[in-house]
Amino acid sequence: MADTDRPIHPVRLTLTHDDILTLHGPTQAACPLVLDSPHSGQRLPADFGSVLTPAELREGEDCFIDTLYRPAAARGIPLLAAEFPRTYLDANRHAGDVDLELIDGHWPHEHRPSGKARIGKALIWRTLDDGRPIYARRLAVDEVQRRIERYHAPYHRGLQTLLADAHQRFGVVYHINCHSMNAVSGTMGEGGAGRARADFVLGDRDGTTCEPAFTEFVRATLAGWGYDVKVNDPFKGVELVKAYSNPAAGRHSLQLEINKRLYMDEATLQPHEGFEPLQRRLMQLLDGIVDTFAKA
Numbered sequence: 001m002a003d004t005d006r007p008i009h010p011v012r013l014t015l016t017h018d019d020i021l022t023l024h025g026p027t028q029a030a031c032p033l034v035l036d037s038p039h040s041g042q043r044l045p046a047d048f049g050s051v052l053t054p055a056e057l058r059e060g061e062d063c064f065i066d067t068l069y070r071p072a073a074a075r076g077i078p079l080l081a082a083e084f085p086r087t088y089l090d091a092n093r094h095a096g097d098v099d100l101e102l103i104d105g106h107w108p109h110e111h112r113p114s115g116k117a118r119i120g121k122a123l124i125w126r127t128l129d130d131g132r133p134i135y136a137r138r139l140a141v142d143e144v145q146r147r148i149e150r151y152h153a154p155y156h157r158g159l160q161t162l163l164a165d166a167h168q169r170f171g172v173v174y175h176i177n178c179h180s181m182n183a184v185s186g187t188m189g190e191g192g193a194g195r196a197r198a199d200f201v202l203g204d205r206d207g208t209t210c211e212p213a214f215t216e217f218v219r220a221t222l223a224g225w226g227y228d229v230k231v232n233d234p235f236k237g238v239e240l241v242k243a244y245s246n247p248a249a250g251r252h253s254l255q256l257e258i259n260k261r262l263y264m265d266e267a268t269l270q271p272h273e274g275f276e277p278l279q280r281r282l283m284q285l286l287d288g289i290v291d292t293f294a295k296a
C-alpha cells in the first residue's frame, strides 16, 4: 500500500511545549492551510554525544524558518516547529530510514532506506554537508529507538493530526513543508558540490504530492516578484510531503525551500536586512494561497 493511501484517523491534538516541538497558532486551523518547520530547532538534547561543537551542528539547521513564518499564526494558520536539531534526528525522514553504518550491531526494527544514507543524511545524520563525521562512535539500537519514540513520533503525530483535523472540517487541506537551503551546496549536497541554489526550490515529488495548480500558483507568485524559482530541482521533497498527502482525496503537500542568502548571513548565522521584506512576501504568498485554494 502506498504511503498516501494510509488512512488518517483524526485524534485529539495534545502538543507539548518543551524541547521537542512547538505549535505556533491554533490547534484547529482557521482555514485549510497548515505549515510545518522540521529543521529549525536548535535545542541540543543532553544525550546527543556528538564530537562537533553546537555551532558546527547548526550547519544542518534551517535557521529562523519558524520565525520567518510565525506571523502566519495570527492569521489562524498553524505552524508546527521542531525544537530539536535536524542533526540529532531528521523528522523529514521515515522512521525506518536508518543509516546502518551508524548502528552498533544489528538493527532489528523496520528498515526503509531512502538513499539519503549515501550522503550521510538519513534519519540520524552521520556527517555534515562537508562530509565531517558527527560522531566518533556508533549508536546503540536503544539510543536510536529512544530518539524515534521521543522526537520523531510526536512530530509526525502532531503534523498528521493538524492536517487530518483541517481535512475533516474543510474537505481539503493544503500543507506547506517549510525549509531553507544553503546558498551553495557542500561536498555532500544534493546534486553535487559547489552548485549555487535558486532563490526558491519547490518540491512536489514530481507532481505526486499536490495538485499541479498549487505548485504552479506558488511558482508563478514567487517568480512574479522577481525570484528565481526551480521545481523539483534539486530538491523534490522527502518524507513529510509524501507521508500525509493524497491529492485525489484533497490532501495537498508542497515543500518550499528558501535560499538562506535571501534572509541571513551564512557566516555569522544572523538575519540580515532581507529578513523582513522576505517575511512580508511570504505572508502575501500565504494570503494568496488562502484566497485561491484554502478559503475557510
Ligand SMILES: [Zn+2]
Pocket: 039, 062, 178, 179, 180
Ligand atoms: Zn530543511
